[in-house]
Amino acid sequence: MRIPHSDVDVPTDLYVGGEWSPAGDGGRLETTNPATGEPITEVAAATADDVDRAVAAAREAFSAWRDTDPDERGRIVRRIGELVREHREELAAIESLDQGKPLSQAKSDMGGAARYFEYYAGAADKLEGTSVPVGPDQIDFTVREPYGVSAQITPWNFPGNLFARGVAPALVAGNTAVVKPAEQTPLSSLKLAELCAEAGVPDGVVNVVNGFGDPAGAALSSHEGVDTITFTGSVPTGQAIMKQAADTVTPVTLELGGKNPALVFPDADLDEAATWIDRAIFTNAGQVCSAADRAIVHESVYDEMVERLVARAEDYDLGPGAEDLDMGPLASAEQYEKVTSYIETGVEEGATLAAGGNALDREGYFVEPTVFTDVDNDMRIAQEEIFGPVLTVIPFETEAEAFEIANDVDYGLTSGIFTSDVRRAHRFARDVQAGNVYVNKWFGDTNQTPFGGYKHSGIGREKGLEALDSYLQTKNVAINLAEGESDSLPGA
Numbered sequence: 001m002r003i004p005h006s007d008v009d010v011p012t013d014l015y016v017g018g019e020w021s022p023a024g025d026g027g028r029l030e031t032t033n034p035a036t037g038e039p040i041t042e043v044a045a046a047t048a049d050d051v052d053r054a055v056a057a058a059r060e061a062f063s064a065w066r067d068t069d070p071d072e073r074g075r076i077v078r079r080i081g082e083l084v085r086e087h088r089e090e091l092a093a094i095e096s097l098d099q100g101k102p103l104s105q106a107k108s109d110m111g112g113a114a115r116y117f118e119y120y121a122g123a124a125d126k127l128e129g130t131s132v133p134v135g136p137d138q139i140d141f142t143v144r145e146p147y148g149v150s151a152q153i154t155p156w157n158f159p160g161n162l163f164a165r166g167v168a169p170a171l172v173a174g175n176t177a178v179v180k181p182a183e184q185t186p187l188s189s190l191k192l193a194e195l196c197a198e199a200g201v202p203d204g205v206v207n208v209v210n211g212f213g214d215p216a217g218a219a220l221s222s223h224e225g226v227d228t229i230t231f232t233g234s235v236p237t238g239q240a241i242m243k244q245a246a247d248t249v250t251p252v253t254l255e256l257g258g259k260n261p262a263l264v265f266p267d268a269d270l271d272e273a274a275t276w277i278d279r280a281i282f283t284n285a286g287q288v289c290s291a292a293d294r295a296i297v298h299e300s301v302y303d304e305m306v307e308r309l310v311a312r313a314e315d316y317d318l319g320p321g322a323e324d325l326d327m328g329p330l331a332s333a334e335q336y337e338k339v340t341s342y343i344e345t346g347v348e349e350g351a352t353l354a355a356g357g358n359a360l361d362r363e364g365y366f367v368e369p370t371v372f373t374d375v376d377n378d379m380r381i382a383q384e385e386i387f388g389p390v391l392t393v394i395p396f397e398t399e400a401e402a403f404e405i406a407n408d409v410d411y412g413l414t415s416g417i418f419t420s421d422v423r424r425a426h427r428f429a430r431d432v433q434a435g436n437v438y439v440n441k442w443f444g445d446t447n448q449t450p451f452g453g454y455k456h457s458g459i460g461r462e463k464g465l466e467a468l469d470s471y472l473q474t475k476n477v478a479i480n481l482a483e484g485e486s487d488s489l490p491g492a
Contacts, residue, residue, distance in 0.1 A: 008090045012043040015193040017057035018203025024049045034100035034329040035320035035364040046211035048219035054207040055225040058149040058176035061204030066174040074124030079199040081117030096321030098187045103324040113164035115447045120168040137482035144472040146174035148227035155233045157287040160188030166230045173471035178207045186210040253460035253470040257385040258413030261406035262292040268418035274308035280442035286389035290414040295393045302395045313355040313369035329365040336365035339388030346381040407433045412454030
Protein backbone atom coordinates (compact mmCIF):
# COMPACT_ATOMS: atom_id res chain seq x y z
CA MET A 1 0.00 0.00 0.00
CA ARG A 2 1.34 3.43 -0.91
CA ILE A 3 0.83 6.16 1.70
CA PRO A 4 -1.20 9.02 0.18
CA HIS A 5 0.85 11.93 -1.15
CA SER A 6 4.16 10.15 -0.52
CA ASP A 7 6.52 7.53 -1.88
CA VAL A 8 6.18 5.31 1.20
CA ASP A 9 4.92 1.75 0.80
CA VAL A 10 3.57 -0.26 3.73
CA PRO A 11 2.58 -3.94 3.72
CA THR A 12 -0.99 -4.61 4.82
CA ASP A 13 -1.12 -8.39 5.45
CA LEU A 14 -0.11 -10.52 8.42
CA TYR A 15 3.58 -11.32 8.83
CA VAL A 16 3.88 -14.94 9.97
CA GLY A 17 6.85 -17.27 9.64
CA GLY A 18 8.69 -14.88 7.33
CA GLU A 19 5.80 -14.58 4.88
CA TRP A 20 3.10 -12.00 4.22
CA SER A 21 -0.34 -13.57 4.10
CA PRO A 22 -4.01 -12.56 4.36
CA ALA A 23 -6.13 -13.50 7.33
CA GLY A 24 -7.44 -17.03 7.24
CA ASP A 25 -11.01 -15.86 6.71
CA GLY A 26 -10.02 -12.98 4.43
CA GLY A 27 -11.07 -10.43 7.06
CA ARG A 28 -9.78 -6.86 6.90
CA LEU A 29 -9.92 -3.90 9.27
CA GLU A 30 -9.90 -0.25 8.30
CA THR A 31 -7.37 2.21 9.63
CA THR A 32 -8.31 5.87 9.43
CA ASN A 33 -6.60 9.23 9.39
CA PRO A 34 -7.62 10.89 12.69
CA ALA A 35 -7.09 14.34 11.17
CA THR A 36 -9.91 13.73 8.70
CA GLY A 37 -11.76 10.62 9.82
CA GLU A 38 -11.22 9.27 6.31
CA PRO A 39 -9.90 5.75 5.61
CA ILE A 40 -6.20 5.28 4.89
CA THR A 41 -6.29 1.60 3.96
CA GLU A 42 -7.41 -1.82 5.12
CA VAL A 43 -5.11 -4.37 6.75
CA ALA A 44 -5.61 -8.06 7.41
CA ALA A 45 -7.55 -8.79 10.61
CA ALA A 46 -6.16 -11.92 12.26
CA THR A 47 -8.39 -14.71 13.51
CA ALA A 48 -7.61 -16.99 16.44
CA ASP A 49 -6.33 -19.53 13.89
CA ASP A 50 -3.95 -16.92 12.49
CA VAL A 51 -2.65 -16.30 16.00
CA ASP A 52 -2.12 -20.07 16.32
CA ARG A 53 -0.06 -19.99 13.12
CA ALA A 54 2.04 -17.10 14.39
CA VAL A 55 2.72 -18.70 17.77
CA ALA A 56 3.59 -21.99 16.06
CA ALA A 57 6.02 -20.19 13.75
CA ALA A 58 7.63 -18.44 16.72
CA ARG A 59 7.96 -21.72 18.64
CA GLU A 60 9.53 -23.44 15.65
CA ALA A 61 12.05 -20.61 15.23
CA PHE A 62 12.88 -20.34 18.93
CA SER A 63 15.51 -23.03 19.44
CA ALA A 64 17.66 -21.88 16.51
CA TRP A 65 17.41 -18.23 17.55
CA ARG A 66 18.17 -19.07 21.19
CA ASP A 67 21.26 -20.99 20.11
CA THR A 68 22.49 -18.26 17.74
CA ASP A 69 25.75 -16.82 19.05
CA PRO A 70 24.90 -13.82 21.23
CA ASP A 71 27.23 -11.54 19.30
CA GLU A 72 25.44 -12.50 16.07
CA ARG A 73 22.06 -11.77 17.64
CA GLY A 74 23.47 -8.41 18.66
CA ARG A 75 24.68 -7.65 15.14
CA ILE A 76 21.27 -8.43 13.65
CA VAL A 77 19.44 -6.33 16.22
CA ARG A 78 21.88 -3.47 15.67
CA ARG A 79 21.23 -3.71 11.94
CA ILE A 80 17.51 -3.27 12.62
CA GLY A 81 18.36 -0.02 14.41
CA GLU A 82 20.45 1.14 11.46
CA LEU A 83 17.59 0.46 9.06
CA VAL A 84 15.13 2.29 11.31
CA ARG A 85 17.43 5.32 11.15
CA GLU A 86 17.74 5.01 7.37
CA HIS A 87 13.94 4.83 7.04
CA ARG A 88 13.17 7.33 9.78
CA GLU A 89 11.44 9.82 7.47
CA GLU A 90 9.23 7.11 5.97
CA LEU A 91 8.36 5.64 9.35
CA ALA A 92 7.54 9.07 10.74
CA ALA A 93 5.26 9.81 7.79
CA ILE A 94 3.42 6.53 8.37
CA GLU A 95 3.09 7.16 12.10
CA SER A 96 1.97 10.75 11.71
CA LEU A 97 -0.74 9.80 9.22
CA ASP A 98 -1.96 6.71 11.08
CA GLN A 99 -1.80 8.07 14.66
CA GLY A 100 -2.21 11.81 14.08
CA LYS A 101 0.79 13.24 15.93
CA PRO A 102 2.85 16.10 14.44
CA LEU A 103 5.55 14.93 12.07
CA SER A 104 8.42 16.21 14.25
CA GLN A 105 7.10 14.19 17.21
CA ALA A 106 6.82 11.11 15.00
CA LYS A 107 10.44 11.59 13.90
CA SER A 108 11.47 11.78 17.56
CA ASP A 109 9.55 8.55 18.24
CA MET A 110 11.36 6.77 15.43
CA GLY A 111 14.73 8.04 16.57
CA GLY A 112 13.87 6.50 19.94
CA ALA A 113 12.87 3.25 18.23
CA ALA A 114 16.26 3.05 16.53
CA ARG A 115 17.95 3.74 19.84
CA TYR A 116 16.18 0.79 21.53
CA PHE A 117 17.60 -1.61 18.97
CA GLU A 118 21.06 -0.05 19.26
CA TYR A 119 21.03 -0.02 23.05
CA TYR A 120 19.91 -3.60 23.55
CA ALA A 121 22.16 -4.89 20.75
CA GLY A 122 25.11 -4.00 22.95
CA ALA A 123 23.77 -6.18 25.77
CA ALA A 124 23.44 -9.38 23.72
CA ASP A 125 26.79 -10.87 24.75
CA LYS A 126 26.73 -9.53 28.32
CA LEU A 127 23.76 -11.41 29.77
CA GLU A 128 25.84 -13.17 32.37
CA GLY A 129 24.93 -15.41 35.28
CA THR A 130 26.66 -15.49 38.65
CA SER A 131 28.87 -17.79 40.69
CA VAL A 132 27.45 -18.50 44.15
CA PRO A 133 30.00 -19.21 46.95
CA VAL A 134 28.41 -22.15 48.78
CA GLY A 135 31.60 -23.85 50.01
CA PRO A 136 34.33 -26.21 48.76
CA ASP A 137 32.11 -29.25 48.24
CA GLN A 138 29.92 -27.75 45.52
CA ILE A 139 30.17 -25.51 42.48
CA ASP A 140 27.06 -23.40 42.16
CA PHE A 141 26.23 -20.96 39.40
CA THR A 142 23.31 -19.39 37.58
CA VAL A 143 22.56 -18.99 33.90
CA ARG A 144 20.00 -16.65 32.36
CA GLU A 145 17.86 -18.21 29.67
CA PRO A 146 15.11 -16.85 27.39
CA TYR A 147 11.51 -17.75 28.11
CA GLY A 148 10.62 -18.69 24.55
CA VAL A 149 7.75 -17.01 22.71
CA SER A 150 7.14 -13.41 23.77
CA ALA A 151 3.69 -11.95 23.11
CA GLN A 152 3.88 -8.19 22.55
CA ILE A 153 0.54 -6.35 22.69
CA THR A 154 1.23 -2.72 21.84
CA PRO A 155 -0.90 0.46 22.14
CA TRP A 156 -1.99 3.10 19.67
CA ASN A 157 -0.31 6.17 21.17
CA PHE A 158 3.34 5.28 20.36
CA PRO A 159 2.95 2.19 18.15
CA GLY A 160 6.30 2.12 16.37
CA ASN A 161 8.34 3.24 19.35
CA LEU A 162 6.80 0.64 21.65
CA PHE A 163 7.22 -2.11 19.06
CA ALA A 164 10.95 -1.42 19.40
CA ARG A 165 10.84 -1.05 23.19
CA GLY A 166 9.56 -4.60 23.61
CA VAL A 167 10.89 -6.47 20.59
CA ALA A 168 14.51 -5.32 20.96
CA PRO A 169 15.15 -6.73 24.46
CA ALA A 170 13.09 -9.84 23.68
CA LEU A 171 15.24 -10.67 20.65
CA VAL A 172 18.53 -9.87 22.34
CA ALA A 173 17.64 -12.22 25.20
CA GLY A 174 17.02 -15.02 22.69
CA ASN A 175 13.22 -15.02 22.58
CA THR A 176 11.03 -14.97 19.51
CA ALA A 177 8.11 -12.53 19.28
CA VAL A 178 4.51 -12.30 18.17
CA VAL A 179 3.37 -8.67 18.02
CA LYS A 180 -0.30 -7.66 18.10
CA PRO A 181 -0.45 -3.92 17.34
CA ALA A 182 -3.47 -1.85 18.28
CA GLU A 183 -6.15 -2.08 15.60
CA GLN A 184 -6.21 1.73 15.31
CA THR A 185 -2.53 2.06 14.36
CA PRO A 186 -1.02 -1.07 12.76
CA LEU A 187 0.95 0.49 9.91
CA SER A 188 4.29 1.34 11.53
CA SER A 189 4.51 -2.13 13.11
CA LEU A 190 4.06 -3.73 9.70
CA LYS A 191 6.80 -1.55 8.23
CA LEU A 192 9.09 -2.40 11.15
CA ALA A 193 8.48 -6.12 10.58
CA GLU A 194 9.60 -5.60 6.98
CA LEU A 195 12.79 -3.91 8.22
CA CYS A 196 13.43 -6.75 10.69
CA ALA A 197 13.40 -9.19 7.77
CA GLU A 198 15.71 -6.95 5.76
CA ALA A 199 18.12 -6.83 8.72
CA GLY A 200 18.45 -10.61 8.68
CA VAL A 201 16.02 -11.66 11.41
CA PRO A 202 15.30 -15.33 10.61
CA ASP A 203 11.82 -16.40 9.53
CA GLY A 204 9.47 -16.86 12.48
CA VAL A 205 11.54 -14.88 14.97
CA VAL A 206 9.34 -11.77 14.57
CA ASN A 207 5.67 -12.14 13.62
CA VAL A 208 2.95 -9.47 13.39
CA VAL A 209 -0.76 -10.26 13.66
CA ASN A 210 -2.91 -7.18 13.10
CA GLY A 211 -6.38 -7.49 14.47
CA PHE A 212 -8.96 -6.58 17.06
CA GLY A 213 -8.62 -7.25 20.76
CA ASP A 214 -11.18 -9.99 20.27
CA PRO A 215 -10.34 -12.38 18.72
CA ALA A 216 -6.64 -11.69 18.02
CA GLY A 217 -5.52 -10.08 21.28
CA ALA A 218 -7.45 -12.46 23.49
CA ALA A 219 -6.20 -15.48 21.52
CA LEU A 220 -2.61 -14.32 21.94
CA SER A 221 -2.73 -13.47 25.66
CA SER A 222 -4.42 -16.78 26.53
CA HIS A 223 -2.36 -18.97 24.19
CA GLU A 224 -0.70 -22.00 25.76
CA GLY A 225 2.24 -21.61 23.41
CA VAL A 226 3.12 -18.13 24.70
CA ASP A 227 5.79 -18.06 27.40
CA THR A 228 5.77 -14.40 28.47
CA ILE A 229 3.48 -11.42 27.80
CA THR A 230 4.29 -7.73 27.54
CA PHE A 231 1.33 -5.34 27.38
CA THR A 232 1.04 -1.56 27.37
CA GLY A 233 -2.42 -0.04 27.61
CA SER A 234 -5.40 0.52 29.88
CA VAL A 235 -5.89 -0.90 33.35
CA PRO A 236 -9.07 -2.87 32.47
CA THR A 237 -7.35 -4.56 29.52
CA GLY A 238 -4.28 -5.26 31.63
CA GLN A 239 -6.46 -6.87 34.28
CA ALA A 240 -8.16 -9.02 31.64
CA ILE A 241 -4.78 -10.13 30.31
CA MET A 242 -3.62 -11.04 33.83
CA LYS A 243 -6.69 -13.22 34.29
CA GLN A 244 -6.12 -14.96 30.96
CA ALA A 245 -2.42 -15.43 31.70
CA ALA A 246 -3.24 -16.97 35.06
CA ASP A 247 -4.82 -19.97 33.35
CA THR A 248 -1.51 -20.80 31.65
CA VAL A 249 0.70 -19.45 34.48
CA THR A 250 2.34 -17.07 32.01
CA PRO A 251 4.40 -14.18 33.43
CA VAL A 252 3.26 -10.69 32.47
CA THR A 253 4.87 -7.28 32.21
CA LEU A 254 2.23 -4.55 32.32
CA GLU A 255 2.73 -0.84 31.71
CA LEU A 256 -0.68 0.65 32.38
CA GLY A 257 -2.16 4.06 33.00
CA GLY A 258 -1.20 7.04 35.07
CA LYS A 259 -2.67 10.10 36.76
CA ASN A 260 0.62 11.79 37.31
CA PRO A 261 1.24 14.70 39.72
CA ALA A 262 3.50 17.69 39.02
CA LEU A 263 4.09 19.61 42.28
CA VAL A 264 5.03 23.29 42.06
CA PHE A 265 6.44 25.06 45.13
CA PRO A 266 6.91 28.83 45.56
CA ASP A 267 10.69 28.57 45.24
CA ALA A 268 10.47 27.01 41.78
CA ASP A 269 11.27 28.83 38.55
CA LEU A 270 7.65 29.29 37.51
CA ASP A 271 8.34 29.93 33.83
CA GLU A 272 10.43 26.79 33.63
CA ALA A 273 7.84 24.77 35.52
CA ALA A 274 5.05 26.00 33.25
CA THR A 275 7.07 25.10 30.15
CA TRP A 276 7.68 21.56 31.36
CA ILE A 277 4.09 20.99 32.48
CA ASP A 278 2.80 22.37 29.20
CA ARG A 279 4.96 19.91 27.28
CA ALA A 280 4.10 17.11 29.70
CA ILE A 281 0.33 17.33 29.19
CA PHE A 282 -0.15 18.53 25.61
CA THR A 283 2.51 16.49 23.76
CA ASN A 284 0.80 13.90 21.54
CA ALA A 285 -2.51 15.54 22.46
CA GLY A 286 -2.09 14.28 26.02
CA GLN A 287 -2.18 10.65 24.86
CA VAL A 288 0.85 9.71 26.96
CA CYS A 289 0.82 7.36 29.97
CA SER A 290 3.43 9.52 31.69
CA ALA A 291 1.69 12.85 31.00
CA ALA A 292 1.47 15.42 33.81
CA ASP A 293 -2.30 15.18 34.34
CA ARG A 294 -2.41 17.03 37.67
CA ALA A 295 -0.54 20.25 38.41
CA ILE A 296 -0.51 20.54 42.21
CA VAL A 297 0.44 24.16 42.91
CA HIS A 298 1.14 26.04 46.14
CA GLU A 299 -1.63 28.52 46.85
CA SER A 300 0.79 31.48 47.01
CA VAL A 301 1.77 31.02 43.33
CA TYR A 302 -1.43 29.36 42.13
CA ASP A 303 -2.79 32.30 40.17
CA GLU A 304 0.60 33.02 38.60
CA MET A 305 0.98 29.41 37.45
CA VAL A 306 -2.55 29.26 36.11
CA GLU A 307 -1.91 32.42 34.10
CA ARG A 308 1.21 30.92 32.57
CA LEU A 309 -0.42 27.56 31.83
CA VAL A 310 -3.50 29.14 30.27
CA ALA A 311 -1.36 31.39 28.06
CA ARG A 312 0.58 28.38 26.78
CA ALA A 313 -2.58 26.35 26.16
CA GLU A 314 -4.17 29.17 24.20
CA ASP A 315 -1.05 29.58 22.06
CA TYR A 316 -1.26 26.10 20.47
CA ASP A 317 -1.80 25.68 16.75
CA LEU A 318 -3.64 22.48 15.85
CA GLY A 319 -3.63 20.63 12.57
CA PRO A 320 -2.94 17.34 10.77
CA GLY A 321 0.31 15.64 11.65
CA ALA A 322 1.79 16.28 8.23
CA GLU A 323 1.49 20.05 8.79
CA ASP A 324 3.75 19.64 11.85
CA LEU A 325 2.01 22.19 14.03
CA ASP A 326 1.99 22.17 17.83
CA MET A 327 -0.64 19.47 18.34
CA GLY A 328 -2.50 16.97 16.22
CA PRO A 329 -5.88 15.28 16.65
CA LEU A 330 -6.85 12.58 19.09
CA ALA A 331 -6.14 9.18 17.64
CA SER A 332 -9.67 7.90 17.07
CA ALA A 333 -13.37 8.71 17.23
CA GLU A 334 -13.59 6.59 20.39
CA GLN A 335 -10.88 8.61 22.13
CA TYR A 336 -12.48 11.87 20.97
CA GLU A 337 -15.78 10.86 22.58
CA LYS A 338 -14.02 9.84 25.79
CA VAL A 339 -12.07 13.10 26.15
CA THR A 340 -15.00 15.40 25.34
CA SER A 341 -17.14 13.45 27.80
CA TYR A 342 -14.57 14.03 30.55
CA ILE A 343 -14.50 17.74 29.79
CA GLU A 344 -18.28 17.85 30.21
CA THR A 345 -17.89 15.91 33.47
CA GLY A 346 -15.36 18.43 34.79
CA VAL A 347 -17.76 21.30 34.19
CA GLU A 348 -20.60 19.36 35.83
CA GLU A 349 -18.37 18.63 38.86
CA GLY A 350 -17.87 22.37 39.39
CA ALA A 351 -14.34 22.85 38.09
CA THR A 352 -13.61 26.08 36.20
CA LEU A 353 -12.77 25.80 32.53
CA ALA A 354 -9.87 28.26 32.34
CA ALA A 355 -8.72 27.40 28.81
CA GLY A 356 -9.90 25.33 25.87
CA GLY A 357 -12.52 22.67 26.38
CA ASN A 358 -13.89 22.83 22.86
CA ALA A 359 -13.81 20.47 19.95
CA LEU A 360 -12.68 22.23 16.77
CA ASP A 361 -15.32 22.91 14.15
CA ARG A 362 -13.53 20.97 11.44
CA GLU A 363 -13.12 17.42 10.20
CA GLY A 364 -11.07 15.09 12.35
CA TYR A 365 -10.81 14.45 16.08
CA PHE A 366 -9.40 17.75 17.33
CA VAL A 367 -9.87 19.00 20.91
CA GLU A 368 -8.32 22.20 22.22
CA PRO A 369 -5.66 22.10 24.95
CA THR A 370 -7.76 22.35 28.10
CA VAL A 371 -6.98 23.66 31.59
CA PHE A 372 -9.31 23.16 34.57
CA THR A 373 -8.87 25.20 37.76
CA ASP A 374 -10.68 25.09 41.11
CA VAL A 375 -10.25 21.32 41.07
CA ASP A 376 -10.63 19.09 44.13
CA ASN A 377 -8.56 15.93 44.02
CA ASP A 378 -11.63 13.77 44.60
CA MET A 379 -13.24 14.91 41.33
CA ARG A 380 -13.35 12.33 38.53
CA ILE A 381 -11.22 14.56 36.30
CA ALA A 382 -8.50 14.44 38.98
CA GLN A 383 -8.78 10.72 39.71
CA GLU A 384 -9.40 9.02 36.37
CA GLU A 385 -7.04 8.82 33.41
CA ILE A 386 -8.47 11.00 30.63
CA PHE A 387 -5.65 10.35 28.14
CA GLY A 388 -6.16 13.63 26.35
CA PRO A 389 -5.02 17.28 26.42
CA VAL A 390 -6.73 18.04 29.74
CA LEU A 391 -4.82 19.49 32.71
CA THR A 392 -6.29 19.81 36.21
CA VAL A 393 -4.71 22.43 38.49
CA ILE A 394 -5.09 21.74 42.21
CA PRO A 395 -4.01 24.12 45.02
CA PHE A 396 -2.23 23.09 48.22
CA GLU A 397 -1.09 24.84 51.39
CA THR A 398 1.60 22.67 53.04
CA GLU A 399 4.23 20.23 51.83
CA ALA A 400 2.50 17.39 53.65
CA GLU A 401 -0.78 18.22 51.89
CA ALA A 402 0.97 18.30 48.50
CA PHE A 403 2.52 14.88 49.04
CA GLU A 404 -0.82 13.50 50.23
CA ILE A 405 -2.62 14.77 47.11
CA ALA A 406 0.13 13.38 44.89
CA ASN A 407 -0.35 9.87 46.29
CA ASP A 408 -4.14 9.99 46.57
CA VAL A 409 -4.91 8.15 43.30
CA ASP A 410 -4.98 4.51 42.24
CA TYR A 411 -2.06 5.07 39.87
CA GLY A 412 1.67 5.45 40.40
CA LEU A 413 3.50 5.72 37.09
CA THR A 414 5.40 9.03 36.99
CA SER A 415 5.63 12.11 39.19
CA GLY A 416 7.48 15.39 39.31
CA ILE A 417 8.42 18.23 41.62
CA PHE A 418 9.52 21.78 40.86
CA THR A 419 11.52 23.30 43.71
CA SER A 420 14.96 24.72 44.47
CA ASP A 421 15.05 22.95 47.84
CA VAL A 422 17.13 19.80 47.39
CA ARG A 423 15.96 18.36 50.71
CA ARG A 424 12.33 18.74 49.70
CA ALA A 425 13.08 17.09 46.35
CA HIS A 426 14.65 14.12 48.13
CA ARG A 427 11.74 13.85 50.55
CA PHE A 428 9.36 13.76 47.61
CA ALA A 429 11.41 11.13 45.79
CA ARG A 430 11.36 9.02 48.96
CA ASP A 431 7.68 9.39 49.76
CA VAL A 432 5.92 9.51 46.39
CA GLN A 433 4.31 6.28 45.22
CA ALA A 434 5.49 6.25 41.63
CA GLY A 435 7.94 4.33 39.52
CA ASN A 436 9.59 7.43 38.06
CA VAL A 437 10.37 10.75 39.74
CA TYR A 438 11.32 13.89 37.82
CA VAL A 439 12.90 16.89 39.54
CA ASN A 440 12.65 20.28 37.81
CA LYS A 441 11.81 18.68 34.47
CA TRP A 442 9.50 16.10 32.91
CA PHE A 443 10.04 13.03 30.70
CA GLY A 444 13.37 12.44 32.40
CA ASP A 445 13.46 8.74 31.55
CA THR A 446 15.52 7.55 28.58
CA ASN A 447 16.06 4.28 26.72
CA GLN A 448 18.65 3.45 29.37
CA THR A 449 16.52 4.01 32.49
CA PRO A 450 13.90 1.60 33.93
CA PHE A 451 10.29 2.66 33.47
CA GLY A 452 7.16 1.29 35.08
CA GLY A 453 4.57 1.86 37.72
CA TYR A 454 3.39 1.33 41.25
CA LYS A 455 -0.17 0.37 42.21
CA HIS A 456 -2.55 0.14 39.21
CA SER A 457 0.09 1.51 36.88
CA GLY A 458 1.60 -1.88 36.25
CA ILE A 459 3.95 -4.75 36.96
CA GLY A 460 7.59 -5.02 35.97
CA ARG A 461 9.83 -2.55 34.19
CA GLU A 462 10.40 -1.55 30.58
CA LYS A 463 13.52 0.18 29.25
CA GLY A 464 17.05 0.01 30.59
CA LEU A 465 18.80 -3.21 31.49
CA GLU A 466 16.07 -3.97 34.01
CA ALA A 467 13.68 -4.65 31.11
CA LEU A 468 15.69 -7.76 30.27
CA ASP A 469 14.29 -9.37 33.43
CA SER A 470 10.98 -9.70 31.57
CA TYR A 471 12.64 -11.83 28.90
CA LEU A 472 15.12 -13.93 30.91
CA GLN A 473 14.57 -16.57 33.56
CA THR A 474 17.24 -17.78 35.96
CA LYS A 475 18.43 -21.37 36.20
CA ASN A 476 20.59 -22.47 39.11
CA VAL A 477 23.13 -25.27 38.60
CA ALA A 478 24.60 -27.10 41.63
CA ILE A 479 27.49 -29.54 40.99
CA ASN A 480 28.60 -31.83 43.79
CA LEU A 481 32.37 -32.12 44.27
CA ALA A 482 32.32 -34.12 47.49
CA GLU A 483 32.85 -37.86 47.59
CA GLY A 484 30.61 -40.15 49.60
CA GLU A 485 27.31 -39.35 51.21
CA SER A 486 26.01 -35.82 51.75
CA ASP A 487 23.91 -34.47 54.58
CA SER A 488 22.06 -32.02 52.30
CA LEU A 489 18.33 -31.79 53.02
CA PRO A 490 15.56 -29.51 51.71
CA GLY A 491 15.10 -26.27 53.58
CA ALA A 492 18.69 -26.15 54.83
